[in-house]
Amino acid sequence: MIRPPLPRWLALPAAFAAIFLAVPLVAMLVRVPWSRFPALLATSSSLDALWLSLRTCVASTAVCLVLGLPLAVVLSRSHGRLATAGRLLASLPMVLPPVVAGLALLVALGRRAWLGSRLSLLGVDLAFTTAAVVVAQTFVAMPYLVVTVEGALRSAQDDFDVVAATLGASPTTVLGRVTLPLAAPAIASGTALAFARALGEFGATLTFAGSLQGTTRTLPLEVYLVRETDTDAAIALSVVLVAIAVVLVAVTAVLGRRQQVRR
Amino acid sequence: MSTVLVDAAVASRGVALELAVPSGSVMAVVGPNGSGKTTLLHLVAGLLRPTEGLVRVGDLVLSDARRVAPTHRRRVALLTQRSALFPHLSVLDNVAFAPRAAGATREAARERAVAELTGVGCEALAGRAAHELSGGQAQRVAIARALAGDPRVVLLDEPMVGLDIGAAAELRGILADRLRGRTSLLVTHEALDVWTIADRVAVIGGGRVLETGPADDLLVRPTSHFLAQLGGLTLLAGVGRGGDLELADGRHVQGLSDEAQPLHEGRPGLAGIPPEAVSLHLEPPGGSPRNALPAVVQSLEPRGPVVRVLLDVGEQRLAADVTSQSVAGMGLGPGSAVWAVVKAVQVRLYGR
Numbered sequence: 001m002i003r004p005p006l007p008r009w010l011a012l013p014a015a016f017a018a019i020f021l022a023v024p025l026v027a028m029l030v031r032v033p034w035s036r037f038p039a040l041l042a043t044s045s046s047l048d049a050l051w052l053s054l055r056t057c058v059a060s061t062a063v064c065l066v067l068g069l070p071l072a073v074v075l076s077r078s079h080g081r082l083a084t085a086g087r088l089l090a091s092l093p094m095v096l097p098p099v100v101a102g103l104a105l106l107v108a109l110g111r112r113a114w115l116g117s118r119l120s121l122l123g124v125d126l127a128f129t130t131a132a133v134v135v136a137q138t139f140v141a142m143p144y145l146v147v148t149v150e151g152a153l154r155s156a157q158d159d160f161d162v163v164a165a166t167l168g169a170s171p172t173t174v175l176g177r178v179t180l181p182l183a184a185p186a187i188a189s190g191t192a193l194a195f196a197r198a199l200g201e202f203g204a205t206l207t208f209a210g211s212l213q214g215t216t217r218t219l220p221l222e223v224y225l226v227r228e229t230d231t232d233a234a235i236a237l238s239v240v241l242v243a244i245a246v247v248l249v250a251v252t253a254v255l256g257r258r259q260q261v262r263r
Numbered sequence: 264m265s266t267v268l269v270d271a272a273v274a275s276r277g278v279a280l281e282l283a284v285p286s287g288s289v290m291a292v293v294g295p296n297g298s299g300k301t302t303l304l305h306l307v308a309g310l311l312r313p314t315e316g317l318v319r320v321g322d323l324v325l326s327d328a329r330r331v332a333p334t335h336r337r338r339v340a341l342l343t344q345r346s347a348l349f350p351h352l353s354v355l356d357n358v359a360f361a362p363r364a365a366g367a368t369r370e371a372a373r374e375r376a377v378a379e380l381t382g383v384g385c386e387a388l389a390g391r392a393a394h395e396l397s398g399g400q401a402q403r404v405a406i407a408r409a410l411a412g413d414p415r416v417v418l419l420d421e422p423m424v425g426l427d428i429g430a431a432a433e434l435r436g437i438l439a440d441r442l443r444g445r446t447s448l449l450v451t452h453e454a455l456d457v458w459t460i461a462d463r464v465a466v467i468g469g470g471r472v473l474e475t476g477p478a479d480d481l482l483v484r485p486t487s488h489f490l491a492q493l494g495g496l497t498l499l500a501g502v503g504r505g506g507d508l509e510l511a512d513g514r515h516v517q518g519l520s521d522e523a524q525p526l527h528e529g530r531p532g533l534a535g536i537p538p539e540a541v542s543l544h545l546e547p548p549g550g551s552p553r554n555a556l557p558a559v560v561q562s563l564e565p566r567g568p569v570v571r572v573l574l575d576v577g578e579q580r581l582a583a584d585v586t587s588q589s590v591a592g593m594g595l596g597p598g599s600a601v602w603a604v605v606k607a608v609q610v611r612l613y614g615r
Contacts, residue, residue, distance in 0.1 A: 160349060162334070162341075163349075165333070165334040165335040166308055166334055166339060166409075167335075167340065167360050167361040167364060167408065168335050168336075168338060169335055169360070170335050170364070171335070173364050174335075177364075178349060181351045182349075182351055184351070
């Protein structure tokens with residue numbers, strides 16, 4: 001079938017948008033001091049930030065999976081006002097300014113806060129620790145996983161869960177052997193998105209966890225800090241972030257396509 | 264024992280069904296769309312809660328108005344027209360699913376799956392993915408998957424719909440073979456399915472069970488209930504004689520012998536006659552070798568653009584769809600004597 005063509009003038013704003021998105025990235029890649037690249041990354045503060053970012057992102061992504069998957073599954077099967085409220089709540093951190101998210105975390109979990117003070121009586125001090133970085137990242141990243149997986153589960157129209165039940169599978173078996181495996185592409189792309197969001201997290205981390213080298217100063221914070229004194233180092237670190245982002249976007253795209261094929 | 268007893272009402276669907284399926288028998292369920300057939304299956308499968316009454320299998324009450332045993336504890340398999348094979352599992356693991364869910368080891372479950380696949384002639388497909396199967400193959404695998412769980416009751420909701428004629432005929436044979444002796448409920452619109460697969464028939468209309476009885480009786484001497492609910496074919500029973508079907512009064516019906524279930528000499532058989540292929544005449548027609556049977560009009564029922572005329576042909580019943588103009592032109596009414604004429608190529612002869 002030959003589809004009716006698009007209006008030709010549409011190419012102009014479309015091209016402009018593409019250029020607009022490309023220019024800053026290209027400009028940065030052009031400015032990368034490739035010859036000094038390894039040396040710029042090898043400073044102790046850079047390596048600390050890199051290592052901290054990797055550790056915290058893996059941890060927060062794991063927490064997103066462990067807690068976000070159950071939430072996504074429950075929401076996908078819930079109806080009514082409570083479910084609508086739950087969905088709204090689960091996606092709110094996506095649209096919240098990160099600094100507001102950080103402030104909210106501080107007010108809830110800070111040392112003098114209601115919950116935080118009780119936690120610190122138990123010997124758990126969150127604020128300005130690496131754990132606080134993980135909490136901040138999890139708070140802003142989990143919605144990406146929940147929304148992606150919940151959407152996939154809800155749009156799956158085939159009643160494979162009913163079929164599995166008529167074959168004698170208990171609810172746990174249905175979840176483990178049918179529902180989650182069928183949602184695997186969505187889970188993978190939701191995980192990639194959550195990881196990417198955690199990696200880029202800045203405002204909430206700075207507000208809630210601060211910026212201590214090796215403890216809470218993640219890559220984005222390091223980039224922001226060195227930008228004023230050493231632009232080249234900031235660019236080199238940024239390139240690392242861009243590379244990780246490209247890989248994650250590619251992974252999500254491939255998984256998304258595989259999901260379409262399966263349908 | 265796995266006698267199924269349904270005596271249940273679902274108020275929101277306007278359904279109150281009372282039905283008993285004897286242990287080990289295959290009950291065909293016929294009736295127009297929206298009459299409550301699928302509701303009946305869902306009540307047995309535990310996918311629907313009765314507002315009144317109960318569902319029992321053997322001595323076990325599965326549902327009543329207060330409690331509903333969950334579907335996965337019922338050992339009731341459900342097969343629909345969509346085979347719904349799990350897309351992330353191979354054919355073998357699809358069939359091994361129920362034994363695995365029941366706690367069998369992977370090896371034992373796969374062994375059972377191979378046996379069930381062999382039973383439906385699909386053992387060669389074990390390694391395939393679900394999307395690599397044709398519609399007929401997928402339905403056969405779905406049957407194997409349903410039976411691998413040793414269900415106490417098998418529910419089938421129009422499993423042949425959507426398949427091409429060849430695949431449907433094959434599946435019909437497999438179901439006849441694999442369901443024998445298993446307590447089953449088969450929803451269908453086809454008289455041929457009833458004849459091939461079922462021992463008993465329940466006719467459902469308007470949310471009630473109108474009548475039940477042995478399949479053979481209802482097919483050979485169909486009541487108007489039964490005939491009115493069937494879509495595709497009406498059937499005349501007789502004996503194979505010289506390639507034709509000989510009726511009780513000695514008249515012959517000519518037709519094409521079915522390839523999957525051919526008519527045999529001296530053996531019982533059926534002629535499947537589509538109602539739209541039957542024309543009615545007041546005089547016996549001459550000329551070409553057509554099937555012409557003397558008949559008496561029993562009742563007339565308008566069905567959209569046509570009128571379904573139910574005819575008595577000897578002891579048997581035949582349905583004819585004719586235009587209201589020709590009904591008026593011939594002055595047809597209950598008791599009118601007519602000739603029912605069908606071209607031989609539109610008649611299919613089946614043996615058993």
